[in-house]
Amino acid sequence: MRKTVFLDRDGVINIDHGYVHTPEQFEFVPGVLEACHRLVEAGFQLIVVTNQSGIARGYYDEAQFAKLTEWMQAQFAQAGAPLTAVYYCPHHPEKGIAPYVTACDCRKPEPGMLLRGKAEHQADMAQSYMVGDKADDMTAGKSAGVKAKILVESGKSVTERGIALADQVCPALPQAVEWILSQDD
Secondary structure, three states, rough: OOOEEEEOOEOOEEEOOOOOOOOOOOOOOOOOOHHHHOOOOOOOEEEEEEEEEEOOOOOHHHHHHHHHHHHHHHHHHHHHOOEEEEEEEOOOOOOOOOOOOOOOOOOOOOOHHHHHHHHHOOOOOHHHHHEEEOOHHHHHHHHHHOOOEEEOOOOOOOHHHHHHHHHHHHHOOHHHHHHHHHHHH
8 A cells, every 4th residue: 555645737846827728838836846856756746637628618628738748748747757647537517518417426525536546556545645736635535534634725725715625725736835744653
């Protein structure tokens, strides 16, 4: 079993400019790559879990998402912080185009992507963390049984519900990493 940090993408790894789907639109939150390198050096694997309803809504397709993901993974690898996996949910329960308009178990707040990481990459949930910028991220982490859920303020406006569900609130991912490393047994 491996200790894991599950990372939301938009608002945590990159600045959420809304439906980001090209490298030109992608802007890393300052300090993210260096912080993730520290996690890898401390023995954590990194798994991205991201809702991508822009696919369901027809704003971009899975091929465009895959191209951006490949570019992002290369940036992490060059920084010494390789991503073990990137899981995404292309669905939306109400809006969009077939076949993506559906209720599913992968769209956060459901824990499907985290549980897939547990199954496919032996994530030890009792030693793992969820970092996100929304209440739905915190709910997914709780349902998946992670050790702690960290809400970052670098994404959309933080809600009272998100704060209530979080074990820790941090300005951005670099500060969340400091907290995770301070908790690591």
